[in-house]
Amino acid sequence: MKLVKSLLLGSAAGIAAVAGAQAADLPSRKAAPVEYVRVCTAYGAGFFYIPGTDSCLRISGRVRAEYAVGTRYSDFQDAYGTRARGRLNVDVRTQTAYGTLRTFLRYELTNNTGIYAAGGVTPFNVGATIPGLVRGPSSSSTSSLLDLAFVQFGPITAGRAQSFFDFYANDLGFNSVRTADSRVNLLAYTATFGSGFSATISAEDRTSGTSGRELPGAIFNVATPLVGAVGVTAQGQDFPDLVASLRVDQGWGSAQLSGMVGQRSYATALSTTAVNGDEMVWAIQGGVKINLPMLAAGDALWLQAAYADGALGYLGWSPGSFGLGRIGALTLADAAINPITGNVDNSTGWSLVAAFRHFWTPTLRSEIFGSYSEVKFKYLDANAIAFGGLTARSADPKEFIIAANLIWSPVSGLDIGVEVLYSHLDVRTPVGDLSNNAVRNNLLGIKSDDTVAGRLRIQRDF
Template sequence: MKLVKSLLLGSAAGFAAVAGAQAADLPSRKAAPVEYVRVCSAYGAGFFYIPGTETCLRVGGRVRAEYTFGERWSERQDSYGTRALGRIFVDARTATAYGTLRTFIRHDINTRTGSYRYGALNNGVNPFSLNGRLNEGNGASLDKAFIQFGPITAGKAQSFFDFYANDLGFSSLRTSDRSTNLLAYTASFGGGFTATLSLEDGNTTGFSNVLSAAGAAGGRVYQGSVMPDIVASLRVDQGWGSAQLSGAVSDRGTNRVAVGRVVDSGDDFGFAIQGGVKFNLPMIAAGDQLWLQAAYADGAIGYLGWGGAAGVGRALGVVGDFTVNPITGVGTKSTTGFAIVAGFRHFWTPQIRSDLIASYSELTMGRVAGPVVGGVATTLKGLNPKELVLGANLVWSPVSGLDIGVEVLYSRVEFSRRIADAKSVALGGPARTIKSDDAFAGRLRIQRDF
């Protein structure tokens, strides 16, 4: 028995030795170390380190479903509209010896129908469209794409002229809210004070740099810019809130086309100034804010939020930075105007809030072409619109990042003289005139930000 045990143990030892020798001949493989994604807390919530780098990245976006209802002015219009918007953004930041290196990209894609496609300041106002009912539209836009390296900002970013850029509410007020190609330098002085000098391409803002079509004899054409807009701002951000003073100078060169000849007008320059303040009001409720802003423009009404069309409902007109003498076709007069904006956000509970928003604006234009009487051309004073926009909403946020809300909007415009009723013109009925009009609209929004 002892002999059998000895043989078995000896055999096992031999097999183990042979196996060990063969294993020693095989190549050795060590498992690669696992690199876990690390949270980056240097720039706020949502950032993480890209594995293998010192760059912090945040990826986020938005989905918005929106529905609007408003008064329609004829059977050729839609009384409602729908819109779906998808947004994605990427924010990458790296700490360097020269300051933070930041790259930001935000892209929007949307589809819209009905009164969302009529092209007014607030689509829910449902202005009369001479094109009748419009079909579904899809759009994609590069909203932001910029690089920040220390004090330098380059790319497409929010204009440094802007302060209140429709931060509250669902609807747009008459204010500057411009995303533009720019090159800017920002100096920081400590204590939350900064000053910025920015060269901005006005051709990327969606506002036209041309004369009022109603003010040009025989038409007009855009001459082309010789320089970008020059924007400067001084800003402070502290615990109590923020304040900003900004100004802009812009080139609005055009060719004035007179009867039988073309007159080169050269370069017509416009300017705008704006001041605004935002107060944080935690003494009322956490998150409460009050915005106040005023702006004035001369030959640069895009900085007031105007551009091209002006009107509500059946009262529609055309405005521009300059008007031309309608008799001679030479001599421009700049359009001047101002806009006042106010907004208040109040949290009734941590999950329920309301926004109250309002804007009032006036423009003063030069004289424009009138009817020919007895073979003699006449002139009319400009439209000189006065516009009021009021809005209020109630929003419920049952969970973080989700908003469910309704908003009511009122808009009114009044011109300095009577103009053709857009409804009677479009339907080919008896000619009627109108001097003012107003409209109500309602909006339902469901939005998720992540």
Template sequence: MKLVKSLLLGSAAGIAAVAGAQAADLPSRKAAPVEYVRVCSAYGAGFFYIPGTDTCLRVGGRVRAEYTVGTRYGDAQDAYGTRSRGRLNIDARTATAYGTLRTFFRYELTVSSGFYAGTLGGNQGIIAPGQARNLGATTASNLDLAFIQFGPITAGRAQSFFDFYANDLTFSTFRTADSRLNLLAYTATFGSGFSATVSLEDRNTGTGTRENGAFGRFNGAAIALGGQDFPDIVASLRVDQGWGSAQLSGALTQRKVLSTIAGGVVTQNSADEYGWAVQGGVKINLPMLAAGDHLFLQAAYADGALGYLGWGGQYGSGRIATAGVNQLVIGDIGVTALGNVKKSTGWSVVAALRHFWTPTLRSELAASYSELKLGYTQIAGVYAPGAPIRSLDPKELIVAGNLIWSPVSGLDIGVEVLYTRTELASRVLAADNSGARVAGFGIKSDDAWAGRLRIQRDF
């Protein structure tokens, strides 16, 4: 029995040895290493390494739904508006021997109706008196930002370096510089949070506040605005520290007046004019009130460059208009009947406060006030009977306040109330419900209220 057991064990050992030797002769293939996504903590939360590279990437975005109701100016106009917006952000950063190489991209798709279509930033209430048209729905796609930062250089579509308070708080848009445009900028840093920037900016590509044309009709005289020889030149000095931020900025822009024609006679040949603007702002952190609280204060003045005050090429919704005829157009330059060029001037102030009542409940309050002195007189047909023929020189007050609840991270549910007040130096013709001018009735001042609900998810 012992002999049989020994033979069986020996046979098994021999078979195992032979099998092992044959297996050693077979070719082997190791599994390829798996590229796992690694977290990149160098640039904040949400970044990860693109597999196989040393570039950190963050993909984010936003979905917003809004609903507004309020004042309307005729039966042909909706008393409400709705808006849906989707946003995609892509942020890629790579550490190099010269500093961080950053590429940022933001794209938006928006569908709006009612008062959102044709108003300043979708502000219901900033609608010129006499606007009685139902503007319907609009669909818009927008390359909001697309820039490269490499060391001190910023190139591409970015926020203007003139801007400071760029409608950071509330749901509404105020009279303040806020434009994303094509630019090329150089920023020098000096330590302790101080920096200075010089930027060449193409205002013709901007969002928000754009270049204003050379308008101004005086006794039938009309003028045209020629092309620029160079983009706007912007310079700013900024400081960012624990207490907050402050910035002083200035801009220089060229205005080329081609000609003035009065009665078929050219009274002004091509001439170069230059507009300019200055702005100062401060952001003060208020942790003594609550974590995250802060206050913005800002003031600006412009001469021949009203876009830097937040006034676009036209007034409010685009015009004080009836039946599509402009009654008040905002322009940078006017020409008198004698052929003399006069620039429009103006100033604005902005204040905005954010306060957290609890970590999930906050309020925002903001206001802007602006006054313009136009360098031209409107055509006589816009004035109500008996009104003096003079520049309309608008004054405008905008006030908004809201309450926002954030039940979970990245989700905001809020309501806001908006009030606007517009005053003109002279009465302009009003409109009936069909949009036709009412010959015996004029508007010199106007008040409007609006309410808005917003539900927004950021990720």
């Protein structure tokens, strides 16, 4: 019996050995390693590693719904409007031996109806595009915008970015005020000195601005006092605008001093000879932001002042025309050529901006902001009116804007708010009335106008 058991066990062992040897000769089917998405903490919340790379990616965006009502100036104009906007942000960063390599993209799609789609009606876009009355009710319009697209490599910024001239760039509120707020194509170098201090030199192409307010302005067909219409054209620039800024960011807040110098070429054909103008333009701005945690966490105050000579876009004034309600279609130009002397006379202006943010509770805040601006032209607008024995003069607008809102954030990333805005515009000489009942006022002219607007905004940032 023992002999039989030994033979059986020996046979089984042999079979197992042969089977094991054959199995070793079969091809392996080991599963490929799975690469899971890893969180990247080097650049803040929301970043993760792109699989197979050492680059960190963050995808974010915004959806905004907005509803507005306001002053109606004629029977041909809507008194309300709606807006829907979607925004997508893509932020990719990689740490290199030369510093952080960053690529950022922001793209927006917007649908406007009613007073938003009119494109030229204040106070809904008073600081954004060409104001003034639009004849006929507006319809729906959809637009797309490449808002930002830049590469940062160490101290270098290249592409479409916020101008380094800007400080308070409409950081608060639903509506724009008269201030520098520009996204332009640029090439910049930033040097950091420690303790929050930095300095930047930037070459900026202002003709690439996101809307009229970012452009430096242009020369148009204008009139000079006692002379008459003079055909004037812009001849372009020999180099982009050069911007320099000195900035400090510390626990108490931040401050910045920025300046710009540029060149414009103008020409006009007079009855006797052709006169060319090659003019230097400049602008300067100073701003400070003061954190006020002693009032409430997140509270802050912004103060800013700016002056421009021949470059009104750096104050937030758009080239082309301007107006407020019944006042509209008046020429806004950076310069005029004197047909007697042939000299280029730059338009000048200055602006003041103030803004305050206060948190009543961690989820309820208010924002109050406003601007005051004055501009002096060197020409007489064709719509200026002389009456009562007085001679028509340059328009020289003075504008005051103030707004306040109340915003509730019940959950993180969601804002539900209402805002009320008041605008007032004065012009130095009477101009024609663009309202529907303008027969009498066109004879006498008007010198000032007021507007009131209200908005409801629901916005989700993710």
